[in-house]
Amino acid sequence: MCGVFGVVLPAGAEPGAAAVAALGLFSLQHRGQESAGIAVSDGEQLMLYKDLGMISSVLDERRLPSLRGDLAIAHCRYSTTGSTVWENAQPTFRLGPRRAIAIGHNGNLVNTRDLLGQLHGGSARLPASTDTELLTALLADEPAADTVEALLRVLPRVRGAYSLVVLDERRIVGVRDPHGFRPLVLGRLRLPPPATPSRAAAGPGLWGDDAATSGWVLSSETTGLDIVGAEYVRDVEPGELVVLEQGREPRSVRFAPASPALCVFELIYFARPDSYMEGRNLYEVRRRMGMELAREQPAEADLVMPVPDTGAPAAAGFAEASGIPYREGLVRNRYTGRTFIQPSQTMRHRGVTLKLNPLREVVRGRRLTVVDDSIVRGTTTKQIVELLRRAGATEVHVRISAPPIYHPCFYGIDTQLETELIAATNSEEEIRAFIGADSLGYLSIGGVLAALELPYERFCFACFDGVYPEAVPYDAASRKLLLEEAGVAVRG
Ligand code: SF4
Numbered sequence: 001m002c003g004v005f006g007v008v009l010p011a012g013a014e015p016g017a018a019a020v021a022a023l024g025l026f027s028l029q030h031r032g033q034e035s036a037g038i039a040v041s042d043g044e045q046l047m048l049y050k051d052l053g054m055i056s057s058v059l060d061e062r063r064l065p066s067l068r069g070d071l072a073i074a075h076c077r078y079s080t081t082g083s084t085v086w087e088n089a090q091p092t093f094r095l096g097p098r099r100a101i102a103i104g105h106n107g108n109l110v111n112t113r114d115l116l117g118q119l120h121g122g123s124a125r126l127p128a129s130t131d132t133e134l135l136t137a138l139l140a141d142e143p144a145a146d147t148v149e150a151l152l153r154v155l156p157r158v159r160g161a162y163s164l165v166v167l168d169e170r171r172i173v174g175v176r177d178p179h180g181f182r183p184l185v186l187g188r189l190r191l192p193p194p195a196t197p198s199r200a201a202a203g204p205g206l207w208g209d210d211a212a213t214s215g216w217v218l219s220s221e222t223t224g225l226d227i228v229g230a231e232y233v234r235d236v237e238p239g240e241l242v243v244l245e246q247g248r249e250p251r252s253v254r255f256a257p258a259s260p261a262l263c264v265f266e267l268i269y270f271a272r273p274d275s276y277m278e279g280r281n282l283y284e285v286r287r288r289m290g291m292e293l294a295r296e297q298p299a300e301a302d303l304v305m306p307v308p309d310t311g312a313p314a315a316a317g318f319a320e321a322s323g324i325p326y327r328e329g330l331v332r333n334r335y336t337g338r339t340f341i342q343p344s345q346t347m348r349h350r351g352v353t354l355k356l357n358p359l360r361e362v363v364r365g366r367r368l369t370v371v372d373d374s375i376v377r378g379t380t381t382k383q384i385v386e387l388l389r390r391a392g393a394t395e396v397h398v399r400i401s402a403p404p405i406y407h408p409c410f411y412g413i414d415t416q417l418e419t420e421l422i423a424a425t426n427s428e429e430e431i432r433a434f435i436g437a438d439s440l441g442y443l444s445i446g447g448v449l450a451a452l453e454l455p456y457e458r459f460c461f462a463c464f465d466g467v468y469p470e471a472v473p474y475d476a477a478s479r480k481l482l483l484e485e486a487g488v489a490v491r492g
Contacts, residue, residue: 034084280454
């Protein structure tokens with residue numbers, strides 16, 4: 001899972017596309033914390049800056065002024081293909097025989113090995129070991145008139161999950177795979193009227209009356225639009241390219257029929273609660289999931305409390321539907337990363353103990369219903385239950401506002417081995433015993449759909465029910481280090 005952002009500004013607009021893109025990316029930090037980067041175009045050439053680390057440390061104010069241009073894309077990474085090394089940070093950049101191109105990618109391809117076989121020169125030509133680097137090389141090589149035509153030729157051969165922002169010298173293209181596994185939205189940025197005649201003169205063209213005062217934005221989530229002051233226009237549709245160029249309205253080009261399968265995990269857990277997807281505010285969706293959970297999996301308790309922060313909306317809904325008071329019993333240190341997206345097991349373990357502390361006055365002597373949005377490996381939940389018991393809780397009933405995760409994801413969440421998933425190899429009673437809870441209950445798929453008020457067919461539920469919308473080749477048990485195993489060398 002990653003965050004992508006793109007912006008096209010009118011010519012000469014201040015503070016420049018890099019600053020807008022950095023701001024937009026800040027609202028997507030939860031989508032990836034391993035690396036961050038920006039690529040800009042000044043109309044003639046691309047410039048790139050990227051590094052390992054959090055967005056605020058990579059894209060600080062000292063660096064942004066040197067990234068001059070009206071077009072920019074930005075990316076924050078959570079690795080699903082390739083190691084956490086500098087070369088694998090994004091955006092990717094490639095100066096090919098046909099064009100210069102930079103890409104930010106959210107998702108994971110499932111036919112990476114096939115695509116590698118289509119690259120002239122093979123793995124030796126790749127400076128990094130991500131599926132995105134491979135896609136960038138294929139697009140830069142493609143003998144087509146421009147980037148849009150290159151995308152139309154290459155994308156039909158690409159399978160898996162990809163929401164892309166693609167930058168060349170003169171345009172940004174937003175792309176969503178035919179299933180639309182990962183979100184991508186389009187927004188309009190209305191800028192203040194031009195302050196100087198030269199800026200006013202820069203705008204005339206197909207942007208009509210707003211010629212000098214509008215920009216266009218692409219973002220993984222609507223929060224990226226909010227933070228830069230852009231208004232939501234619409235989602236980029238599955239199977240669609242949206243082409244953004246200065247002086248033009250966005251242009252839509254369809255490259256495949258839509259077969260929607262938005263990752264339901266985005267709505268349950270991953271995206272921010274203030275984002276909107278499928279026309280729904282995600283806080284409200286999660287609150288309703290909590291209400292459904294209270295109906296399906298009631299628990300006798302004195303208090304309902306969330307695992308902060310992501311369990312809070314569902315806990316509020318559970319409390320509302322059950323009539324049990326809602327209290328916060330765990331305080332989260334906001335300056336540590338999200339447990340789920342730390343790249344190694346060692347860091348995951350440290351993450352939990354560093355980031356949660358119980359409120360003993362709230363917890364002591366109480367029967368608790370603790371609401372969270374997922375159990376992946378089970379280790380986090382086990383530590384939370386232990387924390388609460390040590391703080392004096394008399395009973396701990398764990399309720400999960402999602403179904404058990406039985407199957408790995410190949411479309412952009414790094415749970416690629418069934419052995420990593422506690423529900424894949426243990427019964428519910430075994431999980432309860434492992435985490436040390438008095439009882440355990442999950443929301444059903446039917447309960448998720450009731451909360452969403454949308455049909456099953458619009459979503460991917462594969463990690464819950466094993467129905468994969470895009471077939472996954474055997475070797476795409478698509479190992480994360482597939483390209484490194486195929487000979488692509490990166491620094492370790
Ligand atoms: Fe989302 Fe699960 Fe489908 Fe992956 S398998 S895209 S996590 S619903």
